[in-house]
Amino acid sequence: MSTSAHAAFRRLFHEIGTVDAVGVEERVAKFATRSIKKKSKLFGLKLAVTMVDLTTLEGKDTPGKVASLCQKAIAPHEGIDVPSTAAVCVYPAMVKHAKKHVAGTSVRVASVATAFPSGQAPLKTRLAEVRSAVADGADEIDMVINRGAFLSGEFSLVQDEIRQVVEACGSSTLKVILETSELETYDNIRAASFLAMQVLRPNDFIKTSTGKTSANATLGNNQVMLEAIRDFYFETGIPIAMKPAGGIRTAKQALQFLIAVKETLGDEWLNNQRYRFGASTLLNDLLRQIEKERSGNYQAPYYFSEAAESY
Amino acid sequence: MAAKTHKRQNSRATARPSVAQPRKSSRELIFGDLWEFDPAPETADPKLKPRYDLFINGEFTAPKSGKYFPTINPATEQKIADIALASPADVDTAYQAAQRAFDSVWGKMPGRERGKYIYRIARLLQDHAREFAIAETMNGGKPIKESRDFDVPMAAAHFFYHAGWADKLEYVAPGRSVKPLGVVGQVIPWNFPLLMMAWKIAPALAMGNCVVIKPAETTSITALKFGEILQEAGLPPGVVNIVSGAGETGAAVMNHPLAAKVAFTGSTEVGKIIMRSLAGTDKKMTMELGGKAANIVFDDAPLDQAVEGIVNGIFFNQGHVCCAGSRLLVQEGVAEAVLAKLKNRIKVLRVGDPLDKNTDVGAINSKEQLGKIRELVDSGVKEGAELYQSPCRLPAKGFFFKPSVFSNVTMSHRIAREEIFGPVLSVLTFRTVDEAIEKANNTPYGLSAGVWTDKGSRILKMSVELKAGVVWANTYNKFDPTSPFGGYKESGFGREGGRQGLLDYGKLI
Numbered sequence: 001m002s003t004s005a006h007a008a009f010r011r012l013f014h015e016i017g018t019v020d021a022v023g024v025e026e027r028v029a030k031f032a033t034r035s036i037k038k039k040s041k042l043f044g045l046k047l048a049v050t051m052v053d054l055t056t057l058e059g060k061d062t063p064g065k066v067a068s069l070c071q072k073a074i075a076p077h078e079g080i081d082v083p084s085t086a087a088v089c090v091y092p093a094m095v096k097h098a099k100k101h102v103a104g105t106s107v108r109v110a111s112v113a114t115a116f117p118s119g120q121a122p123l124k125t126r127l128a129e130v131r132s133a134v135a136d137g138a139d140e141i142d143m144v145i146n147r148g149a150f151l152s153g154e155f156s157l158v159q160d161e162i163r164q165v166v167e168a169c170g171s172s173t174l175k176v177i178l179e180t181s182e183l184e185t186y187d188n189i190r191a192a193s194f195l196a197m198q199v200l201r202p203n204d205f206i207k208t209s210t211g212k213t214s215a216n217a218t219l220g221n222n223q224v225m226l227e228a229i230r231d232f233y234f235e236t237g238i239p240i241a242m243k244p245a246g247g248i249r250t251a252k253q254a255l256q257f258l259i260a261v262k263e264t265l266g267d268e269w270l271n272n273q274r275y276r277f278g279a280s281t282l283l284n285d286l287l288r289q290i291e292k293e294r295s296g297n298y299q300a301p302y303y304f305s306e307a308a309e310s311y
Numbered sequence: 312m313a314a315k316t317h318k319r320q321n322s323r324a325t326a327r328p329s330v331a332q333p334r335k336s337s338r339e340l341i342f343g344d345l346w347e348f349d350p351a352p353e354t355a356d357p358k359l360k361p362r363y364d365l366f367i368n369g370e371f372t373a374p375k376s377g378k379y380f381p382t383i384n385p386a387t388e389q390k391i392a393d394i395a396l397a398s399p400a401d402v403d404t405a406y407q408a409a410q411r412a413f414d415s416v417w418g419k420m421p422g423r424e425r426g427k428y429i430y431r432i433a434r435l436l437q438d439h440a441r442e443f444a445i446a447e448t449m450n451g452g453k454p455i456k457e458s459r460d461f462d463v464p465m466a467a468a469h470f471f472y473h474a475g476w477a478d479k480l481e482y483v484a485p486g487r488s489v490k491p492l493g494v495v496g497q498v499i500p501w502n503f504p505l506l507m508m509a510w511k512i513a514p515a516l517a518m519g520n521c522v523v524i525k526p527a528e529t530t531s532i533t534a535l536k537f538g539e540i541l542q543e544a545g546l547p548p549g550v551v552n553i554v555s556g557a558g559e560t561g562a563a564v565m566n567h568p569l570a571a572k573v574a575f576t577g578s579t580e581v582g583k584i585i586m587r588s589l590a591g592t593d594k595k596m597t598m599e600l601g602g603k604a605a606n607i608v609f610d611d612a613p614l615d616q617a618v619e620g621i622v623n624g625i626f627f628n629q630g631h632v633c634c635a636g637s638r639l640l641v642q643e644g645v646a647e648a649v650l651a652k653l654k655n656r657i658k659v660l661r662v663g664d665p666l667d668k669n670t671d672v673g674a675i676n677s678k679e680q681l682g683k684i685r686e687l688v689d690s691g692v693k694e695g696a697e698l699y700q701s702p703c704r705l706p707a708k709g710f711f712f713k714p715s716v717f718s719n720v721t722m723s724h725r726i727a728r729e730e731i732f733g734p735v736l737s738v739l740t741f742r743t744v745d746e747a748i749e750k751a752n753n754t755p756y757g758l759s760a761g762v763w764t765d766k767g768s769r770i771l772k773m774s775v776e777l778k779a780g781v782v783w784a785n786t787y788n789k790f791d792p793t794s795p796f797g798g799y800k801e802s803g804f805g806r807e808g809g810r811q812g813l814l815d816y817g818k819l820i
Contacts, residue, residue, distance in 0.1 A: 018765055020785055023616025033456055035351035035668040043346055227615050230340065234651070237338050258346070263659040267345035 005153025009191070012155065016194045016231075019186035019224055028219035031259045041255070042293045045286050048254040049076060051272045052085040053110055053243065055280050056094075057211070063097040066090055070101035072306050077287045080294060085283065086272040087140060091116075092133040099137035110140035110175070114165060117179070117210035119144040123161060130168040140173040141165070142278075144210060145192060147182045155195055163199045175205035175243055175276075178225075181215035186224045193228035197240045203273055207243040211278065216246025222257055226264040239268070245278025251289040254282055342658045351668040353455045357445035362393045363531065365401055365555065366538030368408035369548025375400050380557075382531060385452040386665050386674040386709040394531045397554035402523065402563040405552035409494040409521040410569050412549030417521050418491055426477030429516055431544040433470035436463065439540065443533055447505055448665045450532040452674030452710070453628050455666050465790060466509035469808070472792035473513035476813055480518065483810055489817035491519030492595060493571035496564040499534075500577045501527035501676050502631040502732075507576055508534055510807045512551060513792075518816040520572075522551045525564045527577075529677050531555040562588070570594055572816070576633070579730075579756075579801050597805025597815050599633065599797055601730040602758030604779065605751035606636030606787060607741075610644040612763035616785070618652045621736070624761060624787040626660060626672050626714050630734040631680075633802075634759035636787055638727060639738045640747055646740045650718055654699055657714050662703045672734060675710040684712050684733035691717050691726035696737070722753060730756070744769065748776045757799030761787045780806075 036044055054073045056065060066088070073085040087108040090098050098109045111133040115121035121129075130141055143165050149157040166174055176196040180189050196206050206225055208217040222244045229240045242261070248254055254277060261269050269275050284304045292298050301307045362379065364371040379393040397405075417425070436443065443466075444458040453462070480489050495515050499507040504526055515522050526534035538553050554560055565573050565585050572595035575585055579600040589596060606624050608617045624636025641649050665673030675681040692698055696717040705711040712734055720727050720737040727737050741747045751760055760779040762770055774782040780798045783789060790796070795806035806812045 018611075018613045020613040020616040023613060023619055023785065026786075027616070027619050033460070033668070034348070036348060037351050038349045040347060040349040047346070230655075233340075234338050262346055263342075266340040266342045268341055270345055 002152070008153035008155055012191050012194070013187060016190060016228075019190050021186050021220075024186055024220050024223055028223050028260065031219060031256045031263070034256070034259050036255050036259070038293075042290065044255045044258055045251055045290045045293070046083060047270060048251065048258060048277065049283065049286050049290075050083045050086060051276050052283050052286075053087045053089040053245075053276050053278050054085045054283060055089040055211070055245075055278055057089070057091060057112060057116075061091060061094055063094070066094045066097045067101050068306065070098055070107065072283070073107045074102065074105045076283060077291070077304060080287070080291055082287065082290060086276055089142065089278060092129055092136070092138075095133050095136040095138045108139040109137060110142055111136075111138040112142045112210075114143040116142070116144055117212035119146055120148075123164070126161075127164055127168050130165055134168065134170055134172050138172055140175060141169050142175040142177060142207060144177045144179060145196065147179055150183070150188075150192055150195070158192075159195055159199050162196055166199060166201065166204070173204060174200065175207045176200065177207045177210055177245070179210055179213065180208045180217075180221045181213045186220065189221050189224045190228050193225050194232065197228070197232045197238070200238075200240055202238050203241050205241040205243045205276065207245055207278065209246045211246030217244030217248055217257075217278075219256060219260060223260055223264065226260060230265055239274065241274040241276070242269070243276040243278055248277055248279050249281045249285065251282070251285045254286065340655060348669050350664070352664065352666050353445055353448075353459075353668060355441050355445055357442050357449060359392060359446060359449075359532065363395060363535040363555070365395045365397050365405070366535060366541070366551075366553035367401070367405045368552065369542065369546070371538065372401075374398060375404075380528070382450060382529065384449050385529075385676055386706070388708055388710070391449060392532060394535070394555045397525070397556040397560045397563075399559070399563040402554050402560060402567060405523045405554050406494060406496075406567045406569040408549035409523050409552055412547055413491070413493055413521040416547045417550045418493070418519055420519070421478070422480055422519070423478035425516065425519060426474045428544055428546050429470055429474035429477060429513065432540060432546070433467045433474060435540045435543055436467040436470065440464070440467070443505060443536065445666070446536055447533050448673070451501060451504055451530045452665050452676050453631075454670040454673040455668055456670070457628060457673075462503055462506045465792075466506045469506075469509040469513045469792045473517035473813070477517045480817075483813055483817075484819055487819045489518065489814070490820055491817060494521045494523065494569050495572045495574060495816065496567055496570035497522060497524040497574045498561045498564055498577065499524065499526055500633075501530040502628060502633070504530040505533040505537065508537060511574055511576075514807070514813045514816045516550065518813060520816055521549060523554060523564055523567070523570070524551065525554050525556060525561050528555075528557040565589065572596065574805070574815075575599070579803075582803060595815075597797075597807070598803035599805070599807065600758075600801060600803040601756055602633045602635065602798065602802050603638060603728065603730050603754045603756045604634055604636050604759040604761070605638045605640050605747075605754075605777075606761035607747050607751060607763065607773070608639065608641040608645065608649055609747075609762075609764040609766070609769065610642040611765045612645070613765065613785070614645060614649060614652060617763040618649060618656050620761060620763065620785070620787040621649075621653060622656050622660070625736040626734050627788050629672055629675055629712070631676055631732055632788065634781060634788065634796075635732075636759075636761050637731060637736060638751075639736055640741050640750055641738060642747075643740045643742050646738075650716075650738065653716060657699075657701045657716065660701060660703070660714055662701065662711060662714065663706055672714055675712050675733065678710055680732065681710040681712060684731055684735060687726055687729060687731045687733075688715060688735055691720070691724060691735075691737070694724050694726075696720045696724055696726060722750060728754065744772070748773065752776075752778045755801040758797075758802035759783070
């Protein structure tokens with residue numbers, strides 16, 4: 001790290017404070033000991049369903065695949081009373097197909113953009129991608145930050161780029177992916193959260209990861225970001241929303257993340273304007289648990305549509 | 312959770328986000344009942360008996376006087392069982408049995424054989440962990456998650472650790488050899504009934520001593536249940552004797568002529584009485600007494616984790632912890648921020664039924680203790696400190712006290728000087744490192760302290776300057792059987808745990 005990068009980090013840490021990794025992990029371990037039963041479990045599960053950004057981000061995505069994803073998002077399971085998911089999350093080329101299928105429902109269309117997942121394209125190209133996704137009807141844009149610039153201490157560059165994406169978004173909601181696994185430390189995650197929040201609008205999101213690297217959302221990095229959101233809110237009054245993405249596969253995990261929200265940011269963040277899960281397999285596990293609460297029995301995975309696993 | 316709130320949730324969940332949210336005048340977070348947790352009580356059977364006798368010479372024995380006293384659940388004020396009241400005559404019988412066991416069996420037994428018994432005790436405690444955790448919570452009022460995740464596993468860990476020492480005593484003091492003392496008399500407090508018992512019994516047994524131990528009057532059940540474990544382990548009769556009772560029984564245990572050593576954990580006040588009564592005898596003593604620990608937060612500390620440590624330091628076990636971080640010393644520049652974060656954190660502490668798995672703060676151990684806490688809190692208010700209490704609702708029955716924080720406290724306030732032994736934190740501020748040290752040490756106690764800073768060299772300096780037996784850095788209330796624990800000044804002397812604790816149960820030859 002060059003001297004100036006070092007100085008930039010020192011200044012930023014001094015301004016926003018640091019994080020003790022051992023302490024964070026102890027704190028989040030307590031969320032995992034909460035015992036959520038009966039009605040409160042059902043409430044949590046349904047709430048989690050409403051927060052899912054049902055995602056498909058594969059090279060092999062087709063309009064057909066996106067159509068069935070949209071159908072799943074609108075009506076996740078027949079026979080039981082479950083809400084729609086918050087959104088579907090797709091690549092820019094799929095936005096117009098998705099938009100067609102969700103028309104007239106509450107399901108929003110989110111598109112990753114800005115040369116997702118690496119962000120390694122010229123800014124002009126990244127902005128053009130955002131504008132085209134918005135023009136195709138994307139309600140939400142999931143961008144990646146310039147991790148290279150961040151790690152070399154060029155914080156104003158990171159913020160300028162986010163600011164330009166905000167502009168390109170128009171009235172669409174923006175989610176800023178920090179890609180926590182590439183930032184490595186909790187100190188950096190907190191720092192990047194602040195850099196992003198300082199140029200975001202109320203209810204824009206910060207998001208943990210792309211799901212395309214080795215490590216994704218954890219209770220630890222979720223907690224560091226929730227605490228950053230809380231501190232920023234106290235400082236400015238601007239509420240920023242949060243989206244952990246990748247790695248949350250089970251209903252049990254989702255409930256633990258929601259407990260973290262409940263105990264860190266409180267009731268006003270327990271809705272899908274302020275909190276989302278970026279996930280695909282999570283939805284069916286949530287449905288399976290909801291069905292279990294209703295009937296008392298676990299159904300085989302193949303009773304749920306779009307199940308990835310089978311016997 | 313009302314249906315109404317659910318509906319409100321759904322309508323909001325499907326609404327589109329508005330770009331410009333109206334700014335609220337106050338930036339308050341709402342920790343309300345949108346997602347209330349259903350009760351999650353621990354329901355396993357703690358296998359309690361309606362009446363507990365004394366455990367003397369390997370048998371449960373009725374007290375000679377025939378007297379019993381009731382023990383209650385402090386969370387419900389309902390009676391759980393009758394506990395035998397040991398008279399001085401019963402204590403004498405226990406000492407005779409212990410001396411016989413020491414002379415005939417335990418004192419002569421090779422360490423590797425003693426170790427087997429202690430390992431067996433540790434394993435049996437693990438086997439019965441759930442029962443013990445529930446019994447501990449019912450009798451003492453602590454949250455089930457603490458008895459389940461801390462008290463019982465840590466008690467077993469102490470037996471495991473000391474079992475390992477039993478056949479390695481020739482290495483405990485290089486160049487010297489050690490011998491057991493004989494019979495030791497021990498009196499333990501009510502805040503960690505089973506764990507304190509493990510801290511006392513495990514090193515005594517590993518070294519080859521026999522034991523007469525008295526549990527606290529309000530929390531005798533797990534101690535006497537432990538007698539059942541000793542029977543199951545086949546420990547030779549008389550090696551450990553458990554005599555329940557109140558102050559008179561305790562005095563008999565401490566003053567018995569056969570006691571080669573006495574070990575006491577409890578208040579400084581009672582510790583002083585014991586020391587006076589034993590002056591002039593050749594009994595060895597270790598005392599683990601009160602505390603008024605300083606938890607010191609510097610302006611470069613990771614604040615959220617410091618707040619977590621502050622909460623853990625003072626609200627763990629309802630603050631019934633001799634090493635509780637009851638004085639928060641916070642550097643002026645971050646005092647406001649720390650206090651704001653602390654208040655938010657306290658809002659989400661769940662206070663209530665100790666048997667509920669989600670309870671963070673349980674019941675105060677006794678009516679008497681609740682009265683003492685109230686009196687000291689009243690004095691804090693009268694002396695002009697500013698009181699903040701959790702907005703939680705307390706159960707109608709049982710002994711409960713809201714998590715409380717006093718700010719604007721000065722060193723001359725009673726709440727800054729006296730041990731409250733409850734969920735009450737006093738917040739003081741400082742400007743420089745030297746002032747922090749001065750304030751931290753300005754107390755008759757010296758059991759523990761906490762330091763929160765990102766600066767490593769400052770941690771090392773503080774650990775030297777603070778007159779406290781334990782100094783935690785960027786954490787609080789961490790315990791381990793390998794780590795010696797004990798006090799400076801009026802917090803006592805002698806150590807428990809580790810090699811040092813073991814040596815307090817032997818004589819060097």
